[in-house]
Amino acid sequence: MRHIISVLLENESGALSRVAGLFSARGYNIESLTVAPTDDPSLSRMTIVTSGTDQIIEQITKQLNKLIEVVKLIDLTDGQHIERELMLVKVVADGNDQREEIKRLIDIFRGRIIDVTDSSYTLEMTGNSEKVDAFIEALAHIEIIEVVRSGISGIGRGKRALKI
Amino acid sequence: MELTGADILVKCLQDEGIEYIFGYPGGAALHIYDALYKQDEVRHILVRHEQGATHAADGYTRSTGKTGVVLVTSGPGVTNTVTGIATAFMDSIPMVVITAQVPSHLIGDDAFQEVDTVGITRPCVKHNFLVKDVNDIATTMKKAFYLAHSGRPGPVVVDVPKDLTAQKAEYHYPENVDMRSYQPQTRGHAKQVERGVDLLLQAKRPIIYTGGGVVLGEASEPLREMVDLLKFPSTSTLMGIGSIDPDNPNYLGWLGMHGTYESNMAMHGCDVMFAIGARFDDRVTGELAKFAPNARIIQIDIDPSSIGKNVAVEVPIVGDCKEVLTQMLPLLKARTDEIDRPAVDDWWKQIDEWRSLKSFSYEKSDVVIKPQHVVETICNITNGEAFVASDVGQHQMWAAQHYQFDRPRRWVNSGGLGTMGFGLPAAMGIQLGNPDSVVACITGDASIIMCIQELSTCLQYGLPIKVVNLNNRYMGMVRQWQEFFYDRRYSHSYMDALPDFVKVAESFGHVGMLIDKPQDLESGLQEAFAMKDRLVFVDVMTDHTENVYPMIAAGKGHNEMHLKPGQEEQQERELA
Numbered sequence: 001m002r003h004i005i006s007v008l009l010e011n012e013s014g015a016l017s018r019v020a021g022l023f024s025a026r027g028y029n030i031e032s033l034t035v036a037p038t039d040d041p042s043l044s045r046m047t048i049v050t051s052g053t054d055q056i057i058e059q060i061t062k063q064l065n066k067l068i069e070v071v072k073l074i075d076l077t078d079g080q081h082i083e084r085e086l087m088l089v090k091v092v093a094d095g096n097d098q099r100e101e102i103k104r105l106i107d108i109f110r111g112r113i114i115d116v117t118d119s120s121y122t123l124e125m126t127g128n129s130e131k132v133d134a135f136i137e138a139l140a141h142i143e144i145i146e147v148v149r150s151g152i153s154g155i156g157r158g159k160r161a162l163k164i
Numbered sequence: 165m166e167l168t169g170a171d172i173l174v175k176c177l178q179d180e181g182i183e184y185i186f187g188y189p190g191g192a193a194l195h196i197y198d199a200l201y202k203q204d205e206v207r208h209i210l211v212r213h214e215q216g217a218t219h220a221a222d223g224y225t226r227s228t229g230k231t232g233v234v235l236v237t238s239g240p241g242v243t244n245t246v247t248g249i250a251t252a253f254m255d256s257i258p259m260v261v262i263t264a265q266v267p268s269h270l271i272g273d274d275a276f277q278e279v280d281t282v283g284i285t286r287p288c289v290k291h292n293f294l295v296k297d298v299n300d301i302a303t304t305m306k307k308a309f310y311l312a313h314s315g316r317p318g319p320v321v322v323d324v325p326k327d328l329t330a331q332k333a334e335y336h337y338p339e340n341v342d343m344r345s346y347q348p349q350t351r352g353h354a355k356q357v358e359r360g361v362d363l364l365l366q367a368k369r370p371i372i373y374t375g376g377g378v379v380l381g382e383a384s385e386p387l388r389e390m391v392d393l394l395k396f397p398s399t400s401t402l403m404g405i406g407s408i409d410p411d412n413p414n415y416l417g418w419l420g421m422h423g424t425y426e427s428n429m430a431m432h433g434c435d436v437m438f439a440i441g442a443r444f445d446d447r448v449t450g451e452l453a454k455f456a457p458n459a460r461i462i463q464i465d466i467d468p469s470s471i472g473k474n475v476a477v478e479v480p481i482v483g484d485c486k487e488v489l490t491q492m493l494p495l496l497k498a499r500t501d502e503i504d505r506p507a508v509d510d511w512w513k514q515i516d517e518w519r520s521l522k523s524f525s526y527e528k529s530d531v532v533i534k535p536q537h538v539v540e541t542i543c544n545i546t547n548g549e550a551f552v553a554s555d556v557g558q559h560q561m562w563a564a565q566h567y568q569f570d571r572p573r574r575w576v577n578s579g580g581l582g583t584m585g586f587g588l589p590a591a592m593g594i595q596l597g598n599p600d601s602v603v604a605c606i607t608g609d610a611s612i613i614m615c616i617q618e619l620s621t622c623l624q625y626g627l628p629i630k631v632v633n634l635n636n637r638y639m640g641m642v643r644q645w646q647e648f649f650y651d652r653r654y655s656h657s658y659m660d661a662l663p664d665f666v667k668v669a670e671s672f673g674h675v676g677m678l679i680d681k682p683q684d685l686e687s688g689l690q691e692a693f694a695m696k697d698r699l700v701f702v703d704v705m706t707d708h709t710e711n712v713y714p715m716i717a718a719g720k721g722h723n724e725m726h727l728k729p730g731q732e733e734q735q736e737r738e739l740a
Contacts (some may be wrong), residue, residue, distance in 0.1 A: 013294075066468075
């Protein structure tokens with residue numbers, strides 16, 4: 001099953017490689033991994049999307065907790081949560097018809113056009129992974145030049161929070 | 165007062181009360197070596213290869229409980245320590261390894277003798293640091309020692325660029341460390357402890373299964389008290405040997421691939437298993453799918469990730485073995501009448517039958533020297549009181565089977581990583597930490613050559629180790645597997661062109677002895693162990709066809725042990 005694990009860790013050089021090394025050394029899956037400092041610059045927050053049996057997920061959380069730099073973590077998928085991913089897509093936009101179609105599509109998905117040339121659009125959209133996937137499918141007739149996805153960031157709903 | 169980074173490093177070691185540091189100098193470490201030269205509180209032991217330094221520090225730690233310290237230079241100095249660091253890591257041995265690094269401005273430049281130390285050692289350390297500011301050296305060292313010995317212990321690497329060791333800073337060694345991200349839990353959760361007691365007392369076919377955590381956590385005393393109180397069958401892993409007195413009638417010997425028949429059978433047949441500081445290693449469990457099919461398991465471990473890792477546990481208790489056992493004892497004492505004695509007595513009857521097989525027994529010979537006999541003789545000569553370091557292979561198993569260790573920290577071997585070459589340097593560390601004790605290194609002709617250069621270190625520091633080489637002219641364990649599972653195709657397991665070990669020992673300045681007749685074994689070993697102030701290398705020519713029995717082959721369960729030839733048939737007859 002797919003799990004989203006949020007980790008607060010000391011914002012120190014090398015912490016990211018410890019996490020990445022742990023996943024590769026023990027053969028755990030990483031679907032995506034995002035990390036950036038929090039409002040407290042001494043802490044980074046990492047969101048890891050992984051999958052595995054309950055036993056594997058339990059080991060992953062235990063092994064992560066064992067890393068000296070990890071302060072705290074939660075499995076967001078244990079409760080209600082919100083997840084978002086940012087995607088940037090550059091597409092070929094030639095001729096009025098095509099340009100209109102892309103504009104309509106991005107409106108439907110509540111995205112934005114953030115860069116324009118006479119032959120291309122760069123689109124920005126956020127959402128959960130399904131929405132982002134669905135948008136790429138909707139672009140089936142459009143020629144995609146490149147796609148950049150940030151990977152999932154997640155947060156618990158309501159009072160559920162990961163903080164120290 | 166302002167000190168240089170090098171002086172700060174050495175001052176930290178002094179303030180930490182370090183007696184010995186095992187090391188080898190080199191370019192990037194020269195400032196630190198200069199600081200060592202100017203003092204005499206911390207004694208530096210110059211090894212002949214950095215791997216030897218790590219194993220020596222490791223042996224020192226395992227035998228004394230005090231954290232061992234290593235100092236090496238950058239580049240190859242570091243890469244040579246990796247085997248020793250991984251050895252310590254796999255057996256959770258506290259160790260601090262100070263590695264010099266090229267000057268800060270050269271890091272990442274592929275400089276002379278540069279390696280990414282933090283990167284190379286990351287998977288085999290508990291933690292590592294690259295110090296970036298001379299002002300951080302003292303706090304980093306304090307953290308390193310704290311991390312190494314607290315919680316689940318392990319090696320910690322501190323990488324110090326050369327320029328920092330020349331820069332100056334105020335010296336202040338912190339008294340305490342507080343890390344928000346590292347708070348090991350030592351006390352067992354009261355509710356879980358109670359649940360553990362409940363389940364243990366319900367047992368009809370109990371087994372107490374203890375591991376290296378009991379040795380590391382100094383929990384032998386409360387463990388012995390509990391075993392005597394409950395009178396439950398108890399076994400130990402290879403790493404936990406000595407935690408329970410072998411003369412204790414409740415002790416079934418050690419378990420696993422080459423452990424006793426009775427301990428493995430009892431593990432298989434138990435209904436309640438109490439695991440204490442043991443991690444269900446594959447050499448212990450055999451095939452997991454066949455492991456203890458009816459067991460309800462209670463497990464104490466200081467490392468939550470060791471609980472439920474490969475075997476489901478009904479009552480997990482995170483905590484320090486000694487502390488949790490001390491919590492449990494009064495609860496158990498108050499409720500011993502709940503034990504189902506008739507059921508446990510029946511269980512004992514069954515176990516005693518298994519025990520009567522004497523699975524460690526072997527055939528003595530007048531013609532060839534049996535390796536088991538060598539170990540038994542050493543045990544007799546030393547009254548079972550020596551520290552024994554072993555290398556890895558058949559001799560390791562025979563040493564564990566036939567030397568009777570009646571207390572923890574006397575049996576020193578590389579259980580997790582299985583590092584050949586560990587024995588001799590480990591014995592050096594043991595001898596330094598226990599200068600008045602007898603230290604034997606039981607080794608084999610293949611293992612000993614892997615770190616034989618340390619004989620030179622032994623001479624320099626006058627370490628009177630007794631090296632007993634069970635010389636069967638083979639990598640015995642490899643040969644055994646090839647005999648059993650590869651149709652006797654002995655691919656590259658024959659040690660052709662072995663040196664004359666007597667001459668080797670003599671050329672290093674030691675006493676060399678050859679024993680090749682069973683009749684000379686006892687007198688020869690007696691003579692060797694009588695030379696109290698000399699290192700004696702005893703080369704014993706042993707039976708090269710001997711195999712280690714009993715054995716659980718790959719893919720087999722605890723109840724599918726191979727016994728020694730003749731015993732299996734005998735057992736079948738008895739069952740019939």
